Amino acid sequence: MSVFNALCGLLIAAAFVGCSKSQETVDLKKLKELGDFQTVPLSRVLNKPVEVVCVPGIYQTELRNDGPFRDRVNALLENANFGIFGESNWFFVFGDSVTVQKIYAHRDQLYLTTGDAGLPSTFKPVECTTVDRARIMKVRGSVVSLGEER
Numbered sequence: 732m733s734v735f736n737a738l739c740g741l742l743i744a745a746a747f748v749g750c751s752k753s754q755e756t757v758d759l760k761k762l763k764e765l766g767d768f769q770t771v772p773l774s775r776v777l778n779k780p781v782e783v784v785c786v787p788g789i790y791q792t793e794l795r796n797d798g799p800f801r802d803r804v805n806a807l808l809e810n811a812n813f814g815i816f817g818e819s820n821w822f823f824v825f826g827d828s829v830t831v832q833k834i835y836a837h838r839d840q841l842y843l844t845t846g847d848a849g850l851p852s853t854f855k856p857v858e859c860t861t862v863d864r865a866r867i868m869k870v871r872g873s874v875v876s877l878g879e880e881r
Contacts, residue, residue: 754778756825756832759839765869770854773865773877785859786877787826788845800859842874854878 761776766843773784785793785804793805800837804824821843823832836842844855855870 737871741742741839750774752760755822756781759826759834759841762867762869762875763841765867767791767871768851768867770851770866770878770880771782773862776867777862781825781862783825783859784865784877786821786845787824787858789821789843794858796858798857798859804859834873840873844870844874846876851877853881855881 732742733814754775756779758776760822765771765776783800785794785800789807792817794801820833822834825832836844844856845858850856850868850870854866854876857865858877860877862877866878866880868876868878870876
């Protein structure tokens with residue numbers, strides 16, 4: 732299945748994610764257990780195999796940075812009306828598994844940063860990447876960032 736075809740199915744299933752009792756894609760407990768400035772492959776905190784991950788910033792209804800997935804994901808998000816954008820929440824979008832996982836910052840005690848002056852020079856924050864390149868860093872306390880190694 733191509734990444735594009737998988738991403739096309741994203742919106743169809745997004746409406747059903749809230750109703751599902753299935754295991755979330757990202758294991759928030761594993762993510763919270765990372766030490767400050769610890770960076771691990773994203774695959775280490777996943778409960779399910781995926782190929783593509785995107786993390787639009789808070790209040791973002793589209794990916795803003797250039798990248799190979801931006802136009803495809805934005806086309807899907809533009810047609811989305813699944814009410815996941817708002818204050819104090821952010822989300823993972825997994826294109827190949829047709830999953831959106833909403834993170835409620837206050838409830839889940841997990842906050843997103845898309846850039847931080849304290850990030851090591853070997854870590855490049857990104858909005859969207861393939862899981863084989865994706866790294867997740869716990870920046871400090873309960874703040875995380877999606878990125879790639881430089």
